[in-house]
Amino acid sequence: MKRRSRSISAIAAIGAIALAITGCSGSDGGGAAAPSEDPADMTGTLRVLIPSFPASNEGTAAWDAVVATFNEEYPGVTVEPDFATFGNLNEKISTSLAGGKPYDILVTGVGWVPPFASQGAYLDLEQFGVTDKSLSEDAVPAIVPAVTYEGAVYAYPLIMGAKPMAYSRAAFEAAGLDPDSPPSTLAELTAAAEKLTVQDDSGKITRAGFDFWAAASNYRQAYVSVLGALGRDLYEDGEPGFDGAEGAEALDWMSDMINVSKVEEFGQKSASGAPLLLTGEAAIGFTGGYIDCAAVTQELCDDLEFFNLEDSDQAMFSGGQVASIGAGSKLADAAWGFIQALATPEAVASMSELNFAVPAASGAGDSEIVQSNPASAFVYDNLQFVVFEGGAANWLDLRDSFNTELDKALLGQGSSADILKGLAEKSK
């Protein structure tokens, strides 16, 4: 759609009046400290949008520890947190911008980086000495491209929330499959899943042969994993990587698993939302990157074997929580100081445990949090195979469309190739 670029002063005036009436005009949310000011003398308020600390006693304690670390260096800076969820992050960000009170620090997922960086909403972290080269040494190299936009780093990686694959050794043995020789290609996975699927007399699946760990309208991340196993990323240098033969093959495979092999119902989920593998309702499937063995029983933990989805490539989906500095922040130095406090090993360990994730820092493989459970240990050892969603400047617009369109393919409402072609068109 062609859009004219003529501003309407009347609209701006109405907007200004509205903002003035609601008392939100021009508030910077912080102090007026100069960038070179001594941290000990700096005053003001840092507004932090963060989905990493849930509203629990553990979450509050972990957050307080981060703030205490920060205040050791910046005693005069107050931290005002906004504990969002990933479900309402955009809502918070957009209303803060509209209200003239933008956040100083925004902890988001990797998918947010290109859209917000392209709009000039984030600061380039080079002014704090962070470049893609330096970050490759400090963080897991695989996450560096996900926080980089047009050569500049706009977000600092904190934790990675991967979704590794696993299978039940006991289920394999019971079905006559060799648990020491797991399926590798997509075809082998289909064959194994068909053997492992259990149905009752009415045809109802009582144990899924394979679990995508996806509710209806939420197959996006599973698709990214399968696409990665076929050697393609969702976006490659900002261009769709899914609109070729591999993209359609990945979606067809998922559709066949549900509609032809019938190894799982569309949108099948456990009552608690946990992976079906952890509730004993699936034999193979996606699971989380952190398993509390005490909660799910040590027996179940010992029964699980983790592996990467692999066809032409190995692939493991991962999200990530990354911290950015808002372009409008008047306390950018303090904001960077706070990100450093968030990135300490102690803070990252707490965040990993609270978010079923692993640290994004390099050299954390031996840390207590990574070694505390088999899922985290496997994930950290295989971070070189991670694939991410996002990568397009209009990803936030497309995310919802992906969910809808993938549903259509999985429900047989259109061919995979046509649906992906339509999504590629939207990507432009």
Added chain:
Amino acid sequence: MTLSTEVQSPAPKADKPPLSTKKRPANGMIRAQRRAAWILMGPALLNISLFLGLPLILAFALSFTDYGFFAAPKFIGIDNYLELFADSDFHVSVVNTIVYTLMVVPLAMALALIVALALNMPIRARSTFRVMFYIPVVTATVSVATVWLWILNPNVGLANEILGLFGMPPSRWLDSPDTSLPSLAMIGIWQGLGAKMVIYLAALQGVNPVLVEAARLDGANKWQIFWNVTWPSLGPAHFFVFVTSIIGSFQVFDLVYVTTQGGPANSTRVLVYDVYQNAFSGLHLGYASAESVFMFILIAVFIAAGLRLQRSKSDDN
């Protein structure tokens, strides 16, 4: 039985001079009453102007811009409105919203009236029943939706267990594009029943007992009394319930947001959810404003149609 409500009035005299239309100056008491009225209405007027009127004007103005939060709004004429015609998600949302409204409003009104009629009779534990029917209205939709998510879970939910008791096959409920919207409508009807019931109950208690008694003495049976006395007396209540139900159905959002997120495959994508997605997920506030204006007009059309229907029925009576 004939129940004439027509009032015979004398014909106006042709030679009577027309009444003066000139306003007479109000006396001191009327002026004081008017002043008091404005003072009493002041806080509400201020509230409505600031928090309803101003956003309404702003939304209308923003609908002609490309505002997306990051930069100042730029005027783009009617481009947003033209884009609505090409937006398949928007089309689906409009259709789903209308279908949802058509499913919910008549059924909910009929059920509410039946329940109100039952609870207007001298039955035991009447107050307890009234409270029970009203509880869903005062329960947070998020809680309601979460419980219904469990009930309608295709694998472990109560709904399929109940179907199984009657030898019926399990349904995918919210997970199937064929049953998701009717399932949502079912929840919507259940949740809104109490509010409609209370209005009907109040209206039923306002039905003139003299008319009912007269009808009974004339030998009318229960159905005839209901149809010829009760039903016409409920006219204003019907209209109020109809208007508020349409507005409520068109504005359904939280239920969709918590349960289906518009899925599967857009089968429960409704207008307000689409507006929300465009505004806060896609960050296209200008476009979302245009959708809101369209929705405003659509609701107005539906209400006008209802009003016309109501008037024509009143004229018939």
